[in-house]
Amino acid sequence: MQASFDITNPQLAERGENRILWAAMEMPVLGSIRTRFEASKPLLGLRVGGCLHITTETANLARTLKAGGAEVALCASNPLSTQDDVAAALVQHDGIPVFARRGEDPDTYYAHIRAVLDTHPQITLDDGADLVSTLHRERPQQIDEITGGTEETTTGVIRLRAMARDGALGYPIVAVNDAMTKHLFDNRYGTGQSTLDGIIRATNILLAGKHFVVCGYGWCGRGIAMRAKGHGARVIVTEVQPLRALEAVMDGFQVMPLSEAAAIADFIVTATGDKHVVDKAHFEAMKDGCVLANSGHFNVEINIEALASLSRDKSRPRAHVEEYRLADGRRIRLLAEGRLVNLAAAEGHPAAVMDMSFANQALTVEHLWRQEEKLPPRVYPVPTHIDDLVASLKLETMGIGIDSLTEEQKAYLASWREGT
Numbered sequence: 101m102q103a104s105f106d107i108t109n110p111q112l113a114e115r116g117e118n119r120i121l122w123a124a125m126e127m128p129v130l131g132s133i134r135t136r137f138e139a140s141k142p143l144l145g146l147r148v149g150g151c152l153h154i155t156t157e158t159a160n161l162a163r164t165l166k167a168g169g170a171e172v173a174l175c176a177s178n179p180l181s182t183q184d185d186v187a188a189a190l191v192q193h194d195g196i197p198v199f200a201r202r203g204e205d206p207d208t209y210y211a212h213i214r215a216v217l218d219t220h221p222q223i224t225l226d227d228g229a230d231l232v233s234t235l236h237r238e239r240p241q242q243i244d245e246i247t248g249g250t251e252e253t254t255t256g257v258i259r260l261r262a263m264a265r266d267g268a269l270g271y272p273i274v275a276v277n278d279a280m281t282k283h284l285f286d287n288r289y290g291t292g293q294s295t296l297d298g299i300i301r302a303t304n305i306l307l308a309g310k311h312f313v314v315c316g317y318g319w320c321g322r323g324i325a326m327r328a329k330g331h332g333a334r335v336i337v338t339e340v341q342p343l344r345a346l347e348a349v350m351d352g353f354q355v356m357p358l359s360e361a362a363a364i365a366d367f368i369v370t371a372t373g374d375k376h377v378v379d380k381a382h383f384e385a386m387k388d389g390c391v392l393a394n395s396g397h398f399n400v401e402i403n404i405e406a407l408a409s410l411s412r413d414k415s416r417p418r419a420h421v422e423e424y425r426l427a428d429g430r431r432i433r434l435l436a437e438g439r440l441v442n443l444a445a446a447e448g449h450p451a452a453v454m455d456m457s458f459a460n461q462a463l464t465v466e467h468l469w470r471q472e473e474k475l476p477p478r479v480y481p482v483p484t485h486i487d488d489l490v491a492s493l494k495l496e497t498m499g500i501g502i503d504s505l506t507e508e509q510k511a512y513l514a515s516w517r518e519g520t
C-alpha cells in the first residue's frame with residue numbers, strides 16, 4: 101500500500117506550526133496572493149508535486165497553493181535541509197502529504213520523490229531538478245499528464261537547459277530562479293545572510309580579520325562576499341569568468357586563483373554550481389584549522405573523497421562539523437558534509453526574501469494552470485508582468501512609495517528627435 105506520508109515525528113507539529121506562522125509574518129506578498137486564492141480558487145482541480153526544501157517558507161507556499169484549490173504533495177530537495185517540525189505541521193494541520201525526513205539516505209530521498217510522483221502531479225515544483233529528472237528517467241509515461249513545471253534554483257535551470265538542448269525535456273518549465281525579484285534578492289541577500297548564519301552557528305569562530313575565500317562570484321557568491329566583508333573578514337574571491345573576476349576586483353575584493361588562496365584561507369566557501377572546485381591540491385596547501393563550507397545546490401563542489409583519502413582519521417567536534425586529520429596532523433573542518441550549509445546548519449534564507457521567490461512560484465503556477473493549450477517543452481522565463489507585480493507588491497508591503505513618469509517624460513523616452 102502506498103504510504104500517505106513519511107515524516108520523522110508527527111509530535112513536532114506544534115513547534116512547526118508556531119515557526120510557520122512566524123515566517124508568514126515576513127511574507128506579506130505571498131499572504132496577499134493567498135487571500136486572493138482563497139476567494140477565487142484559481143487552482144481548483146490541480147495536483148501539484150513539489151520537491152523543495154521543507155522549511156517554514158515552503159510551508160507557506162504550500163498553504164497558498166492549497167488555499168487556491170490545489171492538492172499539494174511535497175518531498176525534500178536535499179536530504180539535510182528538511183525541518184522535521186515543519187513536515188509534521190504540514191501533515192497534521194494541513195493534511196498535506198509530506199515525504200521527507202531530515203538526514204534521509206539517498207535511497208529514501210529517491211523513494212520520497214517517487215512517492216510524490218505516485219500522486220500524479222500536473223504541475224511540478226522543483227529545486228535542483230531531481231523531481232523532473234527522476235520523472236523523465238523512470239516515469240516517462242507520466243509526462244503527458246503534466247501541464248508544466250517551475251524551477252527554483254540556478255543549478256536546476258542549468259540542468260533543465262541541458263535537457264532541453266538534448267531534446268530530452270518533455271514539458272515546459274518556467275525558470276523562477278531567473279526572475280529579477282528572485283535571484284537579485286534570494287540568491288544575493290538570502291544566500292549572503294543564511295550562509296554566514298550557517299557557518300557562524302556551526303563554528304562560532306570570529307570572522308573579523310580572517311581570510312575568507314569565496315569561490316564563485318555569481319549572485320550567491322556576491323552576497324556571501326558582501327556579508328563576510330560586513331563581518332570584518334578579509335575576503336578573497338576566486339573566479340573562472342574574467343568579467344565576474346573584474347567585477348569582484350572593482351567591488352573591492354582580492355581576486356586570485358584558489359591554488360594561492362587555499363594556502364592563506366581560514367574559511368573557504370563554494371558557490372559555483374560546479375564539481376571538485378576545492379580539490380586534492382588545495383587540501384594539500386591548506387593551513388591547520390581551515391573551515392570548508394558549500395553553499396551551492398549539490399554536495400559536489402568540495403571533493404570530499406579526495407579529502408578523506410588524504411586523511412588518517414575524522415572526528416565530530418561539534419554538530420555540523422567533521423574534522424579531517426591529514427597525515428601530517430593538519431585539521432581540515434568540513435561543515436554540513438559539504439551540503440548546503442545555509443539549510444543544513446541554519447534555517448535557509450530568511451522569509452522576507454523567500455516571500456518574493458515563492459510569490460513568483462505561486463503566480464507562475466497560476467499562469468501555467470491558466471494556459472489553454474500546453475506550451476511546447478522549453479525552459480521559459482517568468483512573465484515580466486509577474487516579476488513587476490512582485491516588485492510592486494513587495495515595495496507596497498514595505499510601505500515604500502516611488503515616483504512615476506510624467507506624460508512629458510514618457511513622450512521624451514519614446515522619441516528620438518530631441519538631442520543636444
Ligand code: ADE
Nearest residue numbers: 153155157158447448449
Ligand atoms: N532555499 C534557500 N532557503 C530556503 C528556504 N528558507 N526555504 C525554501 N527554500 C530555500
